[in-house]
Amino acid sequence: MKLFDGGKAPNPRRVRVFLAEKGIEVPLVPVDMGAFGHREEQVASRNPLRRLPLLELDDGTVITESVAICRYFEELQPAPALFGTGALGKALVEMWQRRMELNLMSPVAQAFRHIHPAMKEWEVPQIPEWGEANKPKAIEFLHLLDNELADREFAAGDAYSIADITGMIAIDFMKPARVQVPEELANVRRWHAALRARPSADA
Amino acid sequence: MKLFDGGKAPNPRRVRVFLAEKGIEVPLVPVDMGAFGHREEQVASRNPLRRLPLLELDDGTVITESVAICRYFEELQPAPALFGTGALGKALVEMWQRRMELNLMSPVAQAFRHIHPAMKEWEVPQIPEWGEANKPKAIEFLHLLDNELADREFAAGDAYSIADITGMIAIDFMKPARVQVPEELANVRRWHAALRARPSADA
Numbered sequence: 001m002k003l004f005d006g007g008k009a010p011n012p013r014r015v016r017v018f019l020a021e022k023g024i025e026v027p028l029v030p031v032d033m034g035a036f037g038h039r040e041e042q043v044a045s046r047n048p049l050r051r052l053p054l055l056e057l058d059d060g061t062v063i064t065e066s067v068a069i070c071r072y073f074e075e076l077q078p079a080p081a082l083f084g085t086g087a088l089g090k091a092l093v094e095m096w097q098r099r100m101e102l103n104l105m106s107p108v109a110q111a112f113r114h115i116h117p118a119m120k121e122w123e124v125p126q127i128p129e130w131g132e133a134n135k136p137k138a139i140e141f142l143h144l145l146d147n148e149l150a151d152r153e154f155a156a157g158d159a160y161s162i163a164d165i166t167g168m169i170a171i172d173f174m175k176p177a178r179v180q181v182p183e184e185l186a187n188v189r190r191w192h193a194a195l196r197a198r199p200s201a202d203a
Numbered sequence: 204m205k206l207f208d209g210g211k212a213p214n215p216r217r218v219r220v221f222l223a224e225k226g227i228e229v230p231l232v233p234v235d236m237g238a239f240g241h242r243e244e245q246v247a248s249r250n251p252l253r254r255l256p257l258l259e260l261d262d263g264t265v266i267t268e269s270v271a272i273c274r275y276f277e278e279l280q281p282a283p284a285l286f287g288t289g290a291l292g293k294a295l296v297e298m299w300q301r302r303m304e305l306n307l308m309s310p311v312a313q314a315f316r317h318i319h320p321a322m323k324e325w326e327v328p329q330i331p332e333w334g335e336a337n338k339p340k341a342i343e344f345l346h347l348l349d350n351e352l353a354d355r356e357f358a359a360g361d362a363y364s365i366a367d368i369t370g371m372i373a374i375d376f377m378k379p380a381r382v383q384v385p386e387e388l389a390n391v392r393r394w395h396a397a398l399r400a401r402p403s404a405d406a
Contacts, residue, residue: 068301095267
């Protein structure tokens with residue numbers, strides 16, 4: 001199998017961090033997204049949505065969507081469990097994964113894509129008013145998250161999970177999106193620093 | 204356990220259709236979202252995001268996010284499998300579930316929330332230009348989906364799955380969002396009609 005990778009963009013990074021936590025190595029095919037490599041034949045012929053990352057199995061089957069690729073590896077190699085264990089544990093990871101996506105990653109991405117000058121050719125039409133409207137959504141969620149993290153180590157409980165990966169990368173993505181984690185959110189800052197200190201964060 | 208339900212809104216309906224397909228009955232607590240019942244104490248004390256649906260277990264544990272609630276029931280009662288079977292089957296359901304959410308449900312919801320006059324108090328600020336920008340995104344994806352459905356019965360393959368539930372409800376949601384399925388997309392129309400003919404569609 002091979003993983004068509006998009007470098008420093010958030011979604012390709014989610015899969016690389018996940019694989020690093022699992023201790024799984026997959027051959028990478030680097031694609032230069034800055035030069036719109038994901039819109040060329042190599043990617044378009046495998047994913048009509050022309051997005052990365054993308055996993056191609058040896059028989060040619062293609063899996064797209066970061067979380068779907070991660071789930072494939074979770075099923076192949078269940079330990080360490082990054083999607084939770086048991087019915088309730090799996091449900092709570094799914095819940096936090098989605099909260100991180102819908103209330104943090106998504107507003108941060110919208111702010112980035114609709115405001116950053118470098119995104120003009122990516123997001124057509126760019127609507128700065130919509131980008132700005134998303135910044136307070138992200139901040140509001142970070143306050144909620146700070147409350148939740150007061151009495152536990154990770155997003156979904158006592159164990160590191162894919163929800164932490166999504167949360168860490170969303171917060172890292174706030175820098176180019178020019179949104180700041182409020183100073184007073186000590187629990188979010190402690191949590192994020194701990195995630196960044198894991199070797200997987202550099203994957 | 205009890206399921207705090209939001210009536211005809213898309214996300215509460217996703218869970219009800221899922222439960223109907225599983226043949227699982229859960230006591231419902233109806234909440235009138237039209238009267239902003241989901242912003243009142245009953246919901247806010249259980250879900251700080253003040254959204255529905257929401258599942259409360261007998262010990263008071265709360266699971267939010269439609270797909271997390273569905274996954275909980277999938278784990279409790281695996282048959283019929285609505286999240287796929289086997290590593291590849293589960294990955295492909297996850298992939299199609301996310302494609303349906305990100306490329307169909309989400310743009311349709313954005314069009315509805317940012318254009319429909321009834322959403323003025325829900326989506327602040329309402330940005331009609333952003334709503335309009337989402338309509339062609341949904342239509343573009345429907346063309347891609349039509350291609351895919353040419354040679355299979357369901358979104359993720361030969362078996363009905365949660366990806367079909369999300370897709371069906373997204374297409375139903377196009378009506379209030381005032382977006383039409385293009386006449387020529389015969390495969391999408393055939394697939395949607397077949398899903399609507401299942402008893403679960405009325406749940």
